[in-house]
Amino acid sequence: MTIKPCTLLVLAAVCAARPSPDHAPPHHAPAHHVPHHAPVYKAEPRPYSFSYAVADKYHGVDFGQTEHSDGKSVKGSYNVALPDGRKQTVKYDADHYKGYTADVSYYGEAQYPHASPYKPHAAPHAPTYH
Numbered sequence: 001m002t003i004k005p006c007t008l009l010v011l012a013a014v015c016a017a018r019p020s021p022d023h024a025p026p027h028h029a030p031a032h033h034v035p036h037h038a039p040v041y042k043a044e045p046r047p048y049s050f051s052y053a054v055a056d057k058y059h060g061v062d063f064g065q066t067e068h069s070d071g072k073s074v075k076g077s078y079n080v081a082l083p084d085g086r087k088q089t090v091k092y093d094a095d096h097y098k099g100y101t102a103d104v105s106y107y108g109e110a111q112y113p114h115a116s117p118y119k120p121h122a123a124p125h126a127p128t129y130h
Helices: 003-017
Strands: 048-056 061-069 073-081 087-095 099-107
Antiparallel strands (some): 048 061, 061 073, 087 099
8 A cells, every 4th residue: 555655755756856837948049150251363364275176087077176365365266067068167256355256157069969859658558357
C-alpha cells in the first residue's frame, strides 16, 4: 500500500518542477549586417592580335579570321566559304564611340545544282490473301 503515497509524492514533485508559464522564452532581436562588397577593379584593355584559318577541301570547309586591337578599338576580318560556292568576307571595326561597323562582300558566283525532274514512286502492291 505504500506505492500509492509514493506515486502521489513523485507526481507532486514533477508538477512542482515544471517551468511556470508566467514568462515567455527569451527572444533575441535579429542582428543586421551591412553587406561588404570587395572593391571591383576594372582591368585596363590590353592590345592583342590573332589570326587563324581552316581549309579542309575534303569536307568543303574553308574559313578564317584576323583581328587586332590597340586596347581602344578593334579591327579585323573574317571569311567563310558558303555552300553555294561563293566566299563571304566581312571587314569590321568596333570601338566605344562608333560601335560595330561591318563591310560585307561576296566573291564568286552562286552555283546551284540542277534539279532533276520529279519521278513519283510506284504505288505499293495491295496485299493478297490465299
